[in-house]
Amino acid sequence: MSETEVTTAPRPLLLADGRPAARAWSLDPALKHLNHGSFGAVPLAAQERQEILRAEMERSPVVWFPALPRRIAAARAELAAFLHVAADDLALVPNASAGASVVFAALDRRRGGEIVVTDHGYGAVTMGAERLARRWGGRVRTARVPLDADEDQAYEAVAAEIGEATDLVVVDQITSPTARRMPVERIGAQARRHGVPVLVDGAHAPGLLAAPLDGATYDFWTGNLHKWACAPRGTAALVARGPLRDRLYPLIDSWGAADPYPGRFDQQGTVDATAHLAAPAAPAFVDRTWGWSAARRYMDDLAGYGARVIGTALTELTGADSGVDVGMPVPGMRLVRLPEGLAGSRVEADALRDRAAGELGVEAAFTSFGGIGYLRLSAHVYNTAADYEYFAEECVPVLGEWAGENTGKRPAR
Incomplete structure (x- = not known):
């Protein structure tokens, strides 16, 4: 087995009152729930918070929706603190794939229209990259990274695919099918040397890693808050830095479209945004417990x-x-x-x-x-x-x- 094998059963965690x-x-x-990583699981504290918010929305929708952007901005600030990023860099999106779709919709072909991905990438995001490459008249180049590749080998496999025709690099921080890290810090730095934007798919990172964006060179990063952070489903973070972020718009055009990033993401018409508002309650529950x-x-x-x-x-x-x-x-x-x-x-x-x-x-x-x-x-x-x-x-x-x-x-x- 791996060098991180554990031979002794850890003592179960308990609540403050001694319950499991x-x-x-x-x-x-x-049921035995052994797959938290796919869809997450929402603690009762966050479920109850969302129910209260949804009841408030239904009692007075004409009051609720005009006030929503301000309230989402406040929730966004709390979640940004959890991820150790600036609130002005973070927008809320439905999931990590939606964050990737926002990025794909914003970019233009500048060189050869090639997009570099890896063979460990999440299938839906890779399909989005393929669709963008077709729109550009380009192609996707897939870096083959052996499962047992160490940091140097993984970096070299991806770096070898970045060239003069590359317009975008898409790389997972933690891979979904293979549960391994990719050296996104080094890959991002190499892409930056080539003048190529980088999208980091950090779907599994929030909560699993203490500060997932520290030390990384990237233009765009997207991560699910419904997985390890246990937020209500439909909540993910899109973090963008640099000049390209001003080109990012939500997938739904609404009245906030004229606002600067990330504020334009805080208003999405009549979308039920109670998941976003209740999201901070989930990591806060784990933290205080x-x-x-x-x-x-x-x-x-x-x-x-x-x-x-x-x-x-x-x-x-x-x-x-x-x-x-x-x-x-x-x-x-x-x-x-x-x-x-x-x-x-x-x-x-x-x-x-x-x-x-x-x-x-x-x-x-x-x-x-x-x-x-x-x-x-x-x-x-x-x-x-x-x-x-x-x-x-x-x-x-x-x-x-x-x-x-x-x-x-x-x-x-």
């Missing part, structure tokens, strides 16, 4: 422990090493290699996710990279060691049976 941390969420106790440093440490230890117990169970079942060498690992997330015959493609991985939820009562993330299937673990404070022990004992044998159905091979044990 999970009691602060409304998650179905009949456990403190973010302790929460991150627990999530990382728990993910490492989960990878060990599940990986050991899979190795004993199949006889094949389930360990994964991830070149630049991230806290709170791990990969475990699945048996042959499972999740060999994104479509197969999604089908396995649905089957595991329906038949095993487990919400888990299955991913595919290079034709190999993986279980992607992503822990949060409401998870416990027992969740991963259950998966190892009850679900791993079934995964072995499902793999055998696809390959015609029986598990080793």
